[in-house]
Amino acid sequence: MLLKTKGVSINIEETLVGKVTRLPENLTSDSFLLVDDEIQAYPDKAHLGILSKQNDIYDLDNGSVVLKIPTLEHLTEGDIVSVGADGNIHTLYRVDSYHNTLLATERCNSNCLMCSQPPRDKNDVSFLYGIHKKLIPLIPKDCVELGISGGEPTLMGELFFDMLEKIKHELPDTEIHVLTNGRSFAWDHMAYRLSQVDNNRLMLGIPVYSDYYQVHDYIVQAKDAFYQTIAGLHNLARYNQRIEIRVVLHKLSIPRLVKLAKYIYKNLPFVEHVAFMGLEYVGYTPHNIDKLWIDPMDYNKELGEAVEFLANKGLHVSIYNSQLCVLPENLWQYARKSISDWKNSYMPECQSCSKLEDCGGLFTWNLKKHSEHIKPFTTNVLELSSGIE
Amino acid sequence: MEKEKSTRKFKGLELYDRQVEKDYFLLPFRFHRLTPEKEIIVNEVGDYLILPNGTFEKIVKRQIFKDSDEELYGDLLSNFFISEEKVSPLIDVLATRYRTKKSFLDDFTSLHIFVVSLRCEHTCHYCQVSRVTQDKGKYDMSIEHINKGIDLMMRSPNSHVTMEFQGGEALLAFENIVYAVERTKELAKVFNKKVTYVICTNLAVITEEILLYCKENDILISSSLDGPAFIHNENRKRPGRNSYELAIKGIELSRSILGKSRVSALMTTTNLSLEHPKEIVDEYYRLGFKSIFLRPISPYGFAVKNERKNKYETEKFIAFYKTALHHIIDYNLKGEFFSEDYASIILKKILTPFPVGYVDLNSPAGAINNVIVFNYEGSVYATDESRMLAEMNDFSFKLGHLDTHSYEDIFYGERAAWIAEASTNENLPGCSECAFQSYCGADPVHNLSTQGDISGYRPTSSFCQKNMEIIRYLIELMESDKRIRTVFESWIQ
Numbered sequence: 001m002l003l004k005t006k007g008v009s010i011n012i013e014e015t016l017v018g019k020v021t022r023l024p025e026n027l028t029s030d031s032f033l034l035v036d037d038e039i040q041a042y043p044d045k046a047h048l049g050i051l052s053k054q055n056d057i058y059d060l061d062n063g064s065v066v067l068k069i070p071t072l073e074h075l076t077e078g079d080i081v082s083v084g085a086d087g088n089i090h091t092l093y094r095v096d097s098y099h100n101t102l103l104a105t106e107r108c109n110s111n112c113l114m115c116s117q118p119p120r121d122k123n124d125v126s127f128l129y130g131i132h133k134k135l136i137p138l139i140p141k142d143c144v145e146l147g148i149s150g151g152e153p154t155l156m157g158e159l160f161f162d163m164l165e166k167i168k169h170e171l172p173d174t175e176i177h178v179l180t181n182g183r184s185f186a187w188d189h190m191a192y193r194l195s196q197v198d199n200n201r202l203m204l205g206i207p208v209y210s211d212y213y214q215v216h217d218y219i220v221q222a223k224d225a226f227y228q229t230i231a232g233l234h235n236l237a238r239y240n241q242r243i244e245i246r247v248v249l250h251k252l253s254i255p256r257l258v259k260l261a262k263y264i265y266k267n268l269p270f271v272e273h274v275a276f277m278g279l280e281y282v283g284y285t286p287h288n289i290d291k292l293w294i295d296p297m298d299y300n301k302e303l304g305e306a307v308e309f310l311a312n313k314g315l316h317v318s319i320y321n322s323q324l325c326v327l328p329e330n331l332w333q334y335a336r337k338s339i340s341d342w343k344n345s346y347m348p349e350c351q352s353c354s355k356l357e358d359c360g361g362l363f364t365w366n367l368k369k370h371s372e373h374i375k376p377f378t379t380n381v382l383e384l385s386s387g388i389e
Numbered sequence: 390m391e392k393e394k395s396t397r398k399f400k401g402l403e404l405y406d407r408q409v410e411k412d413y414f415l416l417p418f419r420f421h422r423l424t425p426e427k428e429i430i431v432n433e434v435g436d437y438l439i440l441p442n443g444t445f446e447k448i449v450k451r452q453i454f455k456d457s458d459e460e461l462y463g464d465l466l467s468n469f470f471i472s473e474e475k476v477s478p479l480i481d482v483l484a485t486r487y488r489t490k491k492s493f494l495d496d497f498t499s500l501h502i503f504v505v506s507l508r509c510e511h512t513c514h515y516c517q518v519s520r521v522t523q524d525k526g527k528y529d530m531s532i533e534h535i536n537k538g539i540d541l542m543m544r545s546p547n548s549h550v551t552m553e554f555q556g557g558e559a560l561l562a563f564e565n566i567v568y569a570v571e572r573t574k575e576l577a578k579v580f581n582k583k584v585t586y587v588i589c590t591n592l593a594v595i596t597e598e599i600l601l602y603c604k605e606n607d608i609l610i611s612s613s614l615d616g617p618a619f620i621h622n623e624n625r626k627r628p629g630r631n632s633y634e635l636a637i638k639g640i641e642l643s644r645s646i647l648g649k650s651r652v653s654a655l656m657t658t659t660n661l662s663l664e665h666p667k668e669i670v671d672e673y674y675r676l677g678f679k680s681i682f683l684r685p686i687s688p689y690g691f692a693v694k695n696e697r698k699n700k701y702e703t704e705k706f707i708a709f710y711k712t713a714l715h716h717i718i719d720y721n722l723k724g725e726f727f728s729e730d731y732a733s734i735i736l737k738k739i740l741t742p743f744p745v746g747y748v749d750l751n752s753p754a755g756a757i758n759n760v761i762v763f764n765y766e767g768s769v770y771a772t773d774e775s776r777m778l779a780e781m782n783d784f785s786f787k788l789g790h791l792d793t794h795s796y797e798d799i800f801y802g803e804r805a806a807w808i809a810e811a812s813t814n815e816n817l818p819g820c821s822e823c824a825f826q827s828y829c830g831a832d833p834v835h836n837l838s839t840q841g842d843i844s845g846y847r848p849t850s851s852f853c854q855k856n857m858e859i860i861r862y863l864i865e866l867m868e869s870d871k872r873i874r875t876v877f878e879s880w881i882q
Contacts, residue, residue: 212463
């Protein structure tokens with residue numbers, strides 16, 4: 001899936017954010033006209049700019065235009081893009097997707113060994129928020145779910161809450177899912193401030209990788225992180241904030257996984273959801289693969305015990321990024337097809353699998369590193385599972 | 390880019406070690422020998438670890454090392470047994486968990502027992518209090534006292550109270566129950582209280598008319614069933630020797646009108662029962678109950694007077710309990726759901742981080758904090774057992790009288806303060822250092838009635854003997870057999 005393209009910009013000084021349309025009659029002052037093949041007349045209606053594959057355009061007045069864009073096929077009517085002075089066109093919001101995410105900042109106070117989106121130490125907060133401020137009002141009001149990720153979003157400081165308030169105002173019916181390491185909420189005032197946003201559609205996804213501080217701190221490569229996160233979780237609970245615990249499964253988190261499940265039940269019983277997630281082979285992971293890799297087939301026992309313990313205690317539990325052929329059948333009920341559409345792939349042998357429809361598949365980048373045990377279901381499931389046993 | 394990478398270079402596990410000079414601090418926890426090979430350590434909020442004998446000593450002597458005992462060290466740290474800092478960084482989490490465990494105290498008295506009549510048509514040999522008589526004036530609670538009891542109940546800080554009608558046979562004074570329920574319904578609106586109503590009855594005199602009133606007012610029926618006919622009728626004497634038949638008929642009628650979940654039964658263990666654990670369990674199972682509560686008889690009233698029949702050894706009860714428990718577990722292993730209530734109460738305390746509000750096994754004790762008794766003649770007692778003790782002319786737990794004492798006199802008076810002092814096992818001799826403290830409770834009424842001292846004396850306490858062994862046994866069972874662990878987990882879901 002293409003999310004970025006580039007052309008030659010004319011009359012663009014600061015980054016513009018707007019919806020795209022191929023129909024001149026639909027143009028508004030916050031939308032771009034997409035010009036694919038046929039050269040069209042300069043539109044009569046007010047508009048934000050023109051994005052064109054052509055080399056030239058008629059009647060160019062002082063309007064903002066990007067020319068010579070290699071392709072516009074990836075853009076759907078109503079998608080929202082940012083257009084920079086450098087001619088870069090980023091897709092910010094896709095109307096046909098349930099997985100739209102705002103990147104709050106690329107800065108992070110952790111440095112997880114398996115980070116899929118490694119942090120960058122540059123102050124991008126005001127630049128990115130400048131874009132989001134324009135973006136948020138344009139998002140369709142029927143948007144089902146919107147993610148906020150980083151980096152560590154809370155490093156935006158007060159702007160983080162500003163953004164959440166803006167979202168609540170513009171998108172009162174949208175589920176908001178924030179990925180944060182939760183450390184900032186060890187400061188009571190941060191948790192309190194979040195509660196002031198008062199959005200019961202807001203859920204925080206917070207990772208806990210071990211019940212033992214040193215292992216967690218090592219995995220996230222940050223001293224004191226575990227104690228800060230746990231204290232943060234308790235502060236958030238005190239203000240009735242909705243919380244999801246996220247556990248990435250790898251060689252460092254598996255040995256104490258069942259103990260972690262018990263720790264969550266005993267110390268964090270207020271969480272709404274616990275998600276166990278397969279390792280993504282992207283970002284830092286390839287670099288640290290020797291420290292992290294364990295074939296998912298080899299942790300089924302620990303995963304099963306942890307999942308069933310929590311589920312039996314009445315907690316809502318999910319398994320993400322796993323393939324049905326690697327997962328024992330009793331855990332299928334917890335497996336979710338969660339991988340964003342544009343990141344989702346299947347192995348060549350999966351094409352003959354009878355369970356393909358129900359399977360979450362792989363991250364595209366995990367085609368390079370996956371369980372050795374992926375194989376298609378060719379007969380009915382009962383026969384096959386009894387064959388395995 | 391190059392510069393960024395250098396500052397984000399990955400570091401090894403050892404760099405995240407916070408321990409200073411291989412030292413650690415002990416958080417409050419207690420220990421107990423579980424089996425000849427194993428010991429248990431339990432922390433302040435009830436989390437436990439089971440370890441080979443001798444481990445406790447090593448922990449205390451600082452002989453557990455991060456590198457050589459990696460897993461155990463991590464377990465001790467993450468389960469709040471030790472800390473690498475003098476004050477644990479998660480001390481607030483521990484405090485929250487402690488508050489949660491004790492939050493059954495938050496709302497104060499919930500259970501209000503009204504002894505509406507002492508009259509009964511049964512003469513159960515273990516019964517402490519009942520009278521066979523027609524004398525309503527002397528043995529029924531007066532309307533005036535019912536009014537005053539309700540007024541006190543409305544003053545409870547608890548927004549959800551339970552009004553329980555007891556006897557004697559409560560239904561012999563059904564017209565007073567109706568009066569009490571109707572008045573309470575009106576006042577509950579004024580005081581914004583949710584009220585759960587319970588009638589305790591032997592079912593002998595229950596009628597369709599009574600049950601229709603119960604249905605209309607959401608009243609629960611709590612009945613008595615001691616086991617199959619030959620046990621029940623022996624224990625629960627009545628003209629015609631038909632107590633069992635009437636109970637069964639009553640259960641069926643009650644279920645048909647109120648629904649199965651609105652009708653419960655309690656059993657009392659006697660010397661005769663002790664010989665028939667399986668038959669009693671089977672009887673409950675056969676009748677479609679989803680659980681049974683294996684209760685020992687209480688050492689009060691006529692019970693103590695009838696020594697030969699009722700004063701059995703605690704050991705015998707424990708043996709009975711274990712046999713019955715295994716029989717119940719067997720049902721579960723065959724795929725049935727059928728639980729034992731006393732075990733469920735204790736298991737909830739052991740396995741969950743949540744409070745358990747069972748009045749007879751709490752610290753602080755349920756007396757006054759969770760339960761109060763308005764006796765038929767207007768006296769107010771701290772617990773149901775307290776009024777039975779009073780029938781033996783020991784009025785230690787009489788808190789006052791509805792005619793002469795105010796809410797403050799009763800709930801915050803000198804008697805209440807005296808009881809409160811012996812109501813926390815955290816500060817009772819022998820309990821304060823007990824590993825099972827957080828799974829157990831304090832029972833000042835039992836202490837005084839059996840040992841003549843409100844604080845009790847643990848080495849010869851039957852309360853202690855019974856609970857120590859049942860708790861130890863439950864832990865041993867679930868630690869040694871995964872299937873039993875799964876059964877136990879299902880009981881507390």
